[in-house]
Amino acid sequence: MRGYGGKFVKIDLTKSKVLVEDTPMDLMKSFIGGKWLGAYILYKYLDPKISPLSPGNILFVTSGPATGTPIPMSSKISFFFKSPLTGIFGESTMGGNFPAAFKWVGLDGLMITGRSEKPVYLYITPDEIEIRDADHLWGLDTEKTEEVLISDLGREIEIAEIGPAGEKLIRFASISHGHGSRMRESKAGRVGGGAVMGSKNLKAIVLHPHEKKVDVYDVDRVKELSREFISRAVKEPSKSGIKGYREYGTPITVAIAHGDSAFPNHFWENVETPYYEDLDPDLLKEKYYKKRLSCWNCPYSCGKYSIVEEDDIFKGIEVKGPEYETIFSFGGNADLTDYKAIISLNLLCDRYGVDTIDMGNIIAFTLYAVEKGRIKLDRPVKFGDYESILYLFQLTMERRGIGDVMAEGMKIMAKRLGLEDIAIHVKGLTLAGYDPRRLKGMALSYAIGTRGGGHLRTTSYAYEFKRIIKPEDTGPEKVKFLVDIEDLFSLHDSMIFCRFARFVYDWEFTIEILNALTGFNYEYKWLKEQANYVRTIIRWFNLNAGMKPEEDTLPPRFFKEGGRKLDGTEVRITREELRSMVKEYYRLRGWDEDGYPRERIML
Numbered sequence: 109m110r111g112y113g114g115k116f117v118k119i120d121l122t123k124s125k126v127l128v129e130d131t132p133m134d135l136m137k138s139f140i141g142g143k144w145l146g147a148y149i150l151y152k153y154l155d156p157k158i159s160p161l162s163p164g165n166i167l168f169v170t171s172g173p174a175t176g177t178p179i180p181m182s183s184k185i186s187f188f189f190k191s192p193l194t195g196i197f198g199e200s201t202m203g204g205n206f207p208a209a210f211k212w213v214g215l216d217g218l219m220i221t222g223r224s225e226k227p228v229y230l231y232i233t234p235d236e237i238e239i240r241d242a243d244h245l246w247g248l249d250t251e252k253t254e255e256v257l258i259s260d261l262g263r264e265i266e267i268a269e270i271g272p273a274g275e276k277l278i279r280f281a282s283i284s285h286g287h288g289s290r291m292r293e294s295k296a297g298r299v300g301g302g303a304v305m306g307s308k309n310l311k312a313i314v315l316h317p318h319e320k321k322v323d324v325y326d327v328d329r330v331k332e333l334s335r336e337f338i339s340r341a342v343k344e345p346s347k348s349g350i351k352g353y354r355e356y357g358t359p360i361t362v363a364i365a366h367g368d369s370a371f372p373n374h375f376w377e378n379v380e381t382p383y384y385e386d387l388d389p390d391l392l393k394e395k396y397y398k399k400r401l402s403c404w405n406c407p408y409s410c411g412k413y414s415i416v417e418e419d420d421i422f423k424g425i426e427v428k429g430p431e432y433e434t435i436f437s438f439g440g441n442a443d444l445t446d447y448k449a450i451i452s453l454n455l456l457c458d459r460y461g462v463d464t465i466d467m468g469n470i471i472a473f474t475l476y477a478v479e480k481g482r483i484k485l486d487r488p489v490k491f492g493d494y495e496s497i498l499y500l501f502q503l504t505m506e507r508r509g510i511g512d513v514m515a516e517g518m519k520i521m522a523k524r525l526g527l528e529d530i531a532i533h534v535k536g537l538t539l540a541g542y543d544p545r546r547l548k549g550m551a552l553s554y555a556i557g558t559r560g561g562g563h564l565r566t567t568s569y570a571y572e573f574k575r576i577i578k579p580e581d582t583g584p585e586k587v588k589f590l591v592d593i594e595d596l597f598s599l600h601d602s603m604i605f606c607r608f609a610r611f612v613y614d615w616e617f618t619i620e621i622l623n624a625l626t627g628f629n630y631e632y633k634w635l636k637e638q639a640n641y642v643r644t645i646i647r648w649f650n651l652n653a654g655m656k657p658e659e660d661t662l663p664p665r666f667f668k669e670g671g672r673k674l675d676g677t678e679v680r681i682t683r684e685e686l687r688s689m690v691k692e693y694y695r696l697r698g699w700d701e702d703g704y705p706r707e708r709i710m711l
């Protein structure tokens with residue numbers, strides 16, 4: 109099937125019906141897979157006004173033509189749905205082994221609708237698809253769920269599951285994979301896919317491939333291009349990122365962001381941390397890292413397995429991580445200065461199945477509201493105190509007391525408690541660890557992101573840290589650069605490539621690979637136009653879902669307060685600076701001055 113598995117499966121959980129169809133190759137030719145296909149499916153088949161936790165929401169799972177092939181850093185799969193956290197386009201990507209196995213069982217698309225009467229899981233092999241009873245799994249954490257399924261079905265399976273957070277419909281619950289002994293942990297972490305699975309009473313998706321094989325158009329060329337990737341990555345290891353990721357993983361960013369005054373601290377009051385010595389990535393590497401881990405077929409191996417060996421309450425805790433974003437949200441924003449405590453919270457988030465970025469941000473927000481005297485809790489809590497943070501985490505997981513509103517995400521929480529003036533999110537999604545007052549490309553990226561304030565649509569920070577673009581610049585050339593990066597990444601998200609391969613897979617190399625996999629002879633001009641078309645489809649989906657262009661902005665605190673450096677000076681951004689970038693972005697996308705595309709799209 110030239111880069112594809114051959115099957116498109118529709119499952120209606122209300123009716124317990126499974127429909128297996130041939131992959132529509134005309135559609136794949138136009139929309140490739142991953143993001144482009146997900147945008148098409150949601151726009152064409154999903155009522156944008158639907159309640160995200162109702163049975164009518166679609167959970168669409170899809171890989172891309174590179175997934176499961178020898179092309180490095182392509183074991184990625186994406187989940188699409190209307191997000192219960194943001195109310196707009198929901199997209200979340202997972203790595204590990206599950207994505208490759210998705211292709212190896214012959215799938216290109218899996219569209220799940222409805223709600224099962226009782227808990228179920230899907231069992232998928234190349235020959236059969238079954239909806240199976242999951243009563244015995246409901247209530248188990250992610251690690252235990254995998255343990256039970258592996259013991260029942262054997263070690264050859266790959267699993268994507270939800271934990272108790274997804275079952276309790278916590279709006280930032282993630283979809284998890286590879287926990288415990290598998291040591292391949294990866295999450296579709298953001299925008300609440302776990303809650304969508306929970307709302308469907310779907311505990312897990314289990315894949316059982318028989319062989320690790322995908323048909324491609326030009327086998328020899330694909331092998332050649334895979335080797336070419338390695339030689340490009342190794343030739344310039346710092347530029348490609350392979351050196352930093354292999355040695356430190358993502359935590360190297362603590363040093364870079366802090367050193368560049370972009371590391372959020374004390375719930376976005378500061379842009380440098382007074383506790384840098386405690387959060388130094390060298391400390392993490394020397395004391396806790398025990399081995400390197402990777403997704404299937406990845407030479408970068410950014411994953412690190414950490415074990416706490418010191419003789420205290422954290423002794424014996426093991427986790428894949430912590431990633432930079434977890435260190436930022438708990439260590440930066442909530443001022444936790446002990447890596448052991450961060451590792452412990454990382455493990456708890458993984459077991460319950462919640463996004464660490466949202467969880468850390470929401471806890472820090474609560475601590476901040478208490479500190480400012482805006483809310484009162486039953487017991488004292490404070491920044492930097494593990495017991496306080498653990499207490500708020502537990503309340504959220506149990507939906508108890510203030511935890512019930514914390515579980516709704518920052519946007520709803522801020523609205524219900526009258527805290528909108530101090531909340532930090534864009535369209536309901538909390539921000540990642542890159543301060544937009546310092547990195548103004550990130551300001552634009554957060555403001556116009558397809559799924560709210562995410563950091564991955566352009567990863568502008570990576571280009572700003574390397575001074576490929578200037579952090580303080582807000583001019584039209586920078587916006588043009590970021591639009592081009594967003595388009596390239598949109599194609600990567602359809603292949604699907606890991607974002608960390610961004611400095612190796614340029615347009616030309618990506619197109620060569622795409623053509624060797626599919627034989628479709630794509631050209632740059634068409635792909636670039638299609639990327640813009642897909643961006644516009646998602647814009648329409650979001651506008652039809654109720655999003656207003658006025659929401660293409662940053663939280664008010666960023667315009668009112670500067671981000672403080674340790675020397676007392678500040679970094680700032682103005683409304684006018686951001687507005688001029690957003691307007692230029694609209695213009696380059698071909699939308700009108702107010703952010704509306706000029707023509708309706710009918711699919």
Ligand code: SF4
Binds near residue numbers: 182204353401411608
């Ligand atoms: S760089 Fe990390 S996240 Fe990306 S494919 Fe490799 S191991 Fe997975």
